[in-house]
Amino acid sequence: MKIPSSIWTLLIGIVLTLASLWYGQNHGLLPAAATDEAVLVDGLFNTMMIVSTGIFLLVEGILIYSAFKYRRRAGDNEDGPPVEGNVPLEILWTAIPAIIVIGISVYSFDVYNEMGGFDPHSIHEAPMNQESMKMPGAAIAATLSDASTNTASDHDRAQMVQQHSVTIAQNVEEENKPAELQVNITGLQYAWIFTYPETGITTGEMHVPIGRKVQINMTANDVIHAFWVPEFRLKQDAIPGRQSEFRFTPKTAGDYVLICAELCGPYHGAMRAPVVVEPQEAFDKWVQEQLVASKETFNQAIAVNPADLSPNEFLAPYTKDMGIKPEILHQVHH
Numbered sequence: 630m631k632i633p634s635s636i637w638t639l640l641i642g643i644v645l646t647l648a649s650l651w652y653g654q655n656h657g658l659l660p661a662a663a664t665d666e667a668v669l670v671d672g673l674f675n676t677m678m679i680v681s682t683g684i685f686l687l688v689e690g691i692l693i694y695s696a697f698k699y700r701r702r703a704g705d706n707e708d709g710p711p712v713e714g715n716v717p718l719e720i721l722w723t724a725i726p727a728i729i730v731i732g733i734s735v736y737s738f739d740v741y742n743e744m745g746g747f748d749p750h751s752i753h754e755a756p757m758n759q760e761s762m763k764m765p766g767a768a769i770a771a772t773l774s775d776a777s778t779n780t781a782s783d784h785d786r787a788q789m790v791q792q793h794s795v796t797i798a799q800n801v802e803e804e805n806k807p808a809e810l811q812v813n814i815t816g817l818q819y820a821w822i823f824t825y826p827e828t829g830i831t832t833g834e835m836h837v838p839i840g841r842k843v844q845i846n847m848t849a850n851d852v853i854h855a856f857w858v859p860e861f862r863l864k865q866d867a868i869p870g871r872q873s874e875f876r877f878t879p880k881t882a883g884d885y886v887l888i889c890a891e892l893c894g895p896y897h898g899a900m901r902a903p904v905v906v907e908p909q910e911a912f913d914k915w916v917q918e919q920l921v922a923s924k925e926t927f928n929q930a931i932a933v934n935p936a937d938l939s940p941n942e943f944l945a946p947y948t949k950d951m952g953i954k955p956e957i958l959h960q961v962h963h
């Protein structure tokens with residue numbers, strides 16, 4: 630019994646499609662997806678993986694099949710049949726890639742748009758730095774920075790920020806919810822500095838709470854660096870004299886690493902910073918710890934005001950290192 634070739638084609642088509650669909654979603658090539666945006670990017674990547682797997686299997690399959698089926702047999706010294714073009718086939722193999730490429734480009738534009746890539750400024754109207762003071766939101770910024778220098782409690786401040794965010798969201802017709810947490814990032818050779826303008830925290834590691842939209846305002850002090858957290862599927866240049874803005878919503882708790890993705894000097898490879906995605910309660914606790922820590926260092930700085938110290942006290946740390954006893958120093962002094 631002989632199975633007709635159309636049945637074979639159908640069967641092979643079904644197997645190829647199933648294999649591509651399976652591999653496209655089980656390739657295991659990507660790290661954990663830790664933001665809502667990462668899910669969008671992975672959807673696009675998986676789609677491209679499905680299409681590529683299908684094309685790879687089809688092309689390689691036909692190649693191997695043909696190499697075997699049409700191999701040179703013993704005693705066969707003739708030329709092959711002279712095949713000269715096939716218009717329908719050429720139209721077909723031009724049309725299929727064209728449709729695939731157009732489809733992927735439309736899909737990727739949509740993903741980029743959903744991530745806010747086309748308009749990162751749309752709801753950023755509560756600026757915290759000098760550069761953005763020129764923007765329409767300057768009055769709001771002034772209020773906020775005044776609040777951070779007077780005695781208003783952190784709670785009041787957080788409320789103010791929230792109220793402003795709500796007003797801003799109403800002004801701007803945007804489906805996306807407004808940024809709920811601002812983080813200013815500065816890249817410099819060879820470190821990342823994170824500042825939380827709403828609380829005044831400055832730190833070397835970034836903490837972000839799950840489920841809250843984070844707005845990053847990023848710049849660089851010296852040369853171009855680039856923000857890259859593979860698990861966030863986000864990469865953005867940090868450019869001196871310019872502010873790069875982007876948003877993301879953390880999704881999966883974990884410890885990640887911010888890697889500088891722009892060759893910025895001999896220690897570029899070491900320019901990394903810890904990134905912690907954690908539940909809201911853990912984040913709030915961390916914020917409190919940071920606030921306490923910064924107050925302590927502030928008090929310590931006042932405690933060692935040299936004007937209040939006697940010469941002996943002032944010199945003590947140095948003379949101790951030099952092996953000079955305080956009593957001797959006292960005698961010399963007099």
Ligand code: CUA
Pocket residue numbers: 816817818819853854855889890891892893894897898900
């Ligand atoms: Cu900074 Cu590479």
